[in-house]
Amino acid sequence: MHIVVPIKQTPDTTATLTVDASGRISWGDAPLIVNPWDEFAIEESLRLKEKFGGRVTVITMGPESAKEALKQAVAMGCDEAILLHDPAFEGSDAVVTAVILAAAIRKLGAVDLVFMGKESVDGNSAQVPPALARRLGWPLLAYVGKIREIDPAGRTIVVERILEEGRQVVRAPLPAVLSAMQMNEPRYPSFMGIRKAARMSIPVWTAADLGLALEQVGASASAARWPVVFAPPKQEVRCEFIQGESPEEIARLLVDRLLAEKVL
Amino acid sequence: MSHVWVWLEQFQGKIPSIVWETMGVARRLADALGTGVTAVWIGGTIADQAGEAIAMGADVVQVIEHPALADFRFEPYLTVLSHLVKEGAPQVILIGSTARGRELAGGLAAELGTAALVDALEVSVEDGRVIAIRPIYEGKLFARTYVERSPAIVTIRGRAFPKPDPDPGRKGEIRRVSIELDPLAFPTEVLEWIQETEGEISLNEARIVVGGGRGVGGPEGFEPLRELARALGAALGATRAVVDAGWIPYKYQVGQTGKTISPDLYIACGISGAIQHLSGLRGVKVIVAINKDPEAPIFKVARYGVVDDLFKIVPALTAELRRRGLAKG
Numbered sequence: 141m142h143i144v145v146p147i148k149q150t151p152d153t154t155a156t157l158t159v160d161a162s163g164r165i166s167w168g169d170a171p172l173i174v175n176p177w178d179e180f181a182i183e184e185s186l187r188l189k190e191k192f193g194g195r196v197t198v199i200t201m202g203p204e205s206a207k208e209a210l211k212q213a214v215a216m217g218c219d220e221a222i223l224l225h226d227p228a229f230e231g232s233d234a235v236v237t238a239v240i241l242a243a244a245i246r247k248l249g250a251v252d253l254v255f256m257g258k259e260s261v262d263g264n265s266a267q268v269p270p271a272l273a274r275r276l277g278w279p280l281l282a283y284v285g286k287i288r289e290i291d292p293a294g295r296t297i298v299v300e301r302i303l304e305e306g307r308q309v310v311r312a313p314l315p316a317v318l319s320a321m322q323m324n325e326p327r328y329p330s331f332m333g334i335r336k337a338a339r340m341s342i343p344v345w346t347a348a349d350l351g352l353a354l355e356q357v358g359a360s361a362s363a364a365r366w367p368v369v370f371a372p373p374k375q376e377v378r379c380e381f382i383q384g385e386s387p388e389e390i391a392r393l394l395v396d397r398l399l400a401e402k403v404l
Numbered sequence: 405m406s407h408v409w410v411w412l413e414q415f416q417g418k419i420p421s422i423v424w425e426t427m428g429v430a431r432r433l434a435d436a437l438g439t440g441v442t443a444v445w446i447g448g449t450i451a452d453q454a455g456e457a458i459a460m461g462a463d464v465v466q467v468i469e470h471p472a473l474a475d476f477r478f479e480p481y482l483t484v485l486s487h488l489v490k491e492g493a494p495q496v497i498l499i500g501s502t503a504r505g506r507e508l509a510g511g512l513a514a515e516l517g518t519a520a521l522v523d524a525l526e527v528s529v530e531d532g533r534v535i536a537i538r539p540i541y542e543g544k545l546f547a548r549t550y551v552e553r554s555p556a557i558v559t560i561r562g563r564a565f566p567k568p569d570p571d572p573g574r575k576g577e578i579r580r581v582s583i584e585l586d587p588l589a590f591p592t593e594v595l596e597w598i599q600e601t602e603g604e605i606s607l608n609e610a611r612i613v614v615g616g617g618r619g620v621g622g623p624e625g626f627e628p629l630r631e632l633a634r635a636l637g638a639a640l641g642a643t644r645a646v647v648d649a650g651w652i653p654y655k656y657q658v659g660q661t662g663k664t665i666s667p668d669l670y671i672a673c674g675i676s677g678a679i680q681h682l683s684g685l686r687g688v689k690v691i692v693a694i695n696k697d698p699e700a701p702i703f704k705v706a707r708y709g710v711v712d713d714l715f716k717i718v719p720a721l722t723a724e725l726r727r728r729g730l731a732k733g
Contacts, residue, residue, distance in 0.1 A: 151541070153542060153660055153679065153680060153683070154679050154680075157541055157544045157545055159545060165541075165545065176660065176661060177661065180661075233519050234510065234513070234519070234520075235510075235513050235514050235517070235518075235519055238514055261541070261542055261660065262540060262541050263540060264522070264523065264538075264539060264540055264541070264542065265506075265510075265520070265522040265523075266506045266507075266510065266522065267506070267509065267510035267513065267520055267522060268510070269507075269510065270478065270506075270507045270508070270509075270510030270511040270514065271510045271511065271513060271514035272514075273478070273511070274482070274510075274511045274514040274515055275514055279478070279479060279591065279592050280478045280479070280507065280511070281592075282478070282503070282507050283503050285654070298595065300598070301503075302503070302654075302655070303415075303502075303503045303504065304415075304420070304502055304503060304601075304606060304608055305415050305599065305600065305601050305606070306597060306598050306599045306600035306601060307597070307598040307600065308475075308476075308594060308596075308597060308598075309594070309595045309596035309597070309598065310477075310592055310593065310594055310595065311592065311593045311595055312591065312592040312593075313591045313592075321654075321661075322644075322654060322657070322661040322662065325648070362519065362552075363513075363517070363518045363519035363551050363552045363553040364519035364520075364521065364549060364550075364551060364552075365549060365550050365551070365552055366547040366548065366549045367548065368547070368548035369540070369545055369546070369547045369548075370545065370546055370547075370548070371544075371545055371546075372539075372543070372544075372545070372546050377691075377704075377705055377706065377707055379693070379703045379704070379706045379707065379708065379709045380707065380708050380709070381703075381708075381709045381710070381711060382708055382709065382710050386720075387712070387716040387717050387719075387720035388720050388723070388724070390710055390712065390717060390720065391717065391720035391721045391723065391724035392724055394692065394708060394710065394721065394724075395721070395724050395725065395728065395730070397708055398669065398690070398692070398708075401669075401689075401690050401707075403611075403612070403668040403669040403689060403690045404612075404636070404669070404725075404730060
């Protein structure tokens with residue numbers, strides 16, 4: 141099996157974010173990490189490789205520095221890594237990102253599964269998996285909480301998708317595009333993996349390498365516009381501590397407050 | 405033809421509240437743009453809900469029924485919806501920001517070469533253009549966004565907008581649309597449905613949520629929280645730590661890699677308040693924190709705090725609600 145895992149490098153989720161007057165987002169000296177949702181997809185792909193054989197290729201679109209995220213994935217056990225980088229890619233929205241990822245996946249040749257996190261912790265849109273599935277013309281299995289079975293010979297997969305009301309069990313033919321919920325405990329990089337990643341030279345594919353014209357990528361090709369980014373108005377919450385002689389008294393005082401707030 | 409469209413998401417014939425909240429937004433946008441609202445019902449059986457959609461604000465309901473559309477599946481639903489959109493050329497498509505809704509929005513955007521603005525908290529019309537304010541970076545920042553092309557697809561965050569009052573006297577048109585669908589063109593199959601919310605209030609729609617963290621001590625520690633939730637008619641929530649510990653299933657997890665909730669009231673019991681948990685509490689009106697540790701970060705975001713043993717306070721709270729006749733169950 142050949143599994144491709146598209147990942148994203150994001151600021152650490154505990155980072156404090158600021159926006160300057162020109163709208164640039166900064167996370168200070170907080171580290172960049174592999175999008176936590178993508179780690180579930182990496183882990184699950186590695187488990188599939190261990191069970192069925194094959195290889196896992198990790199790809200990301202981003203600046204040179206995004207190679208660090210790829211190396212993290214290689215250190216966890218992914219076999220190959222490719223950076224999709226071109227100044228022309230800058231400003232791509234989710235649909236255009238899917239165009240770029242789809243071109244890279246096609247260039248990789250025979251692929252059985254594309255597995256990514258259900259969304260990124262920076263963009264929060266969950267739009268790349270469906271857009272990518274549509275672009276590739278492959279079935280989409282989004283919000284996967286469990287892989288029930290894969291039949292490599294019959295080329296089918298059965299998964300449980302987590303929706304609002306419960307779990308939808310779906311069978312689809314391969315190749316397919318999957319997006320992961322929190323479905324496992326991602327492993328830590330191994331010592332051997334870290335050494336492999338450190339020595340690895342990561343190929344960089346540009347728009348030309350992907351056979352994409354410049355007008356197909358980047359901000360000019362994207363329909364979404366986000367001219368203004370701002371910190372939400374700070375809600376001044378001052379905690380009122382409820383104290384009393386007994387739990388009963390505290391409960392009574394608390395219920396009084398909640399009735400006054402009209403939230404009961 | 406109306407130019408603001410709404411997808412009527414349904415599950416087993418029931419339309420969730422988020423769809424009607426979305427309908428309320430659609431009505432307001434349509435009035436601002438001087439056009440009407442078209443609702444799109446896609447399903448496998450006779451749609452009694454079409455009339456309900458008119459009462460909630462739709463001018464036209466397009467009904468598409470086909471056995472291949474009985475269960476939600478991305479491919480046939482997307483095929484039908486994009487076919488209708490190409491014919492009807494709406495200016496705006498509004499979709500509730502659910503799992504299915506976000507899939508469909510992304511597929512539709514790719515199919516039509518446009519974009520979707522996801523999880524809108526505010527939507528307005530400026531100079532004939534739809535502007536959406538949406539959270540990014542787990543709600544730490546907001547972005548003011550719009551779509552350069554037509555149609556603009558916008559998904560609406562649940563509980564961010566009021567549900568309109570139905571007007572049974574409203575007039576509208578129900579239009580049945582027949583579409584040729586080759587069932588063999590869609591090889592995905594729904595094998596089974598595992599219902600997980602039966603008899604429970606869903607975290608996404610709940611007005612009140614009672615959440616438990618490490619402080620509950622073990623799986624049985626959730627019992628008093630369940631009692632309180634029953635009394636309040638509330639949903640139960642949990643932190644990742646207790647889900648990872650196997651004390652409660654994943655479907656209850658609130659936070660970064662779980663659900664994002666916006667109830668009016670969140671009662672955090674034995675929860676320290678890690679940022680990964682707090683990022684799931686977007687738009688909660690009032691947070692009550694019950695924790696033995698006065699230094700717990702949860703008190704920094706709580707409106708009311710009780711520094712005490714949750715196993716004393718939570719049962720007392722349940723008893724007080726019952727005593728005052730405020731308990732629902």
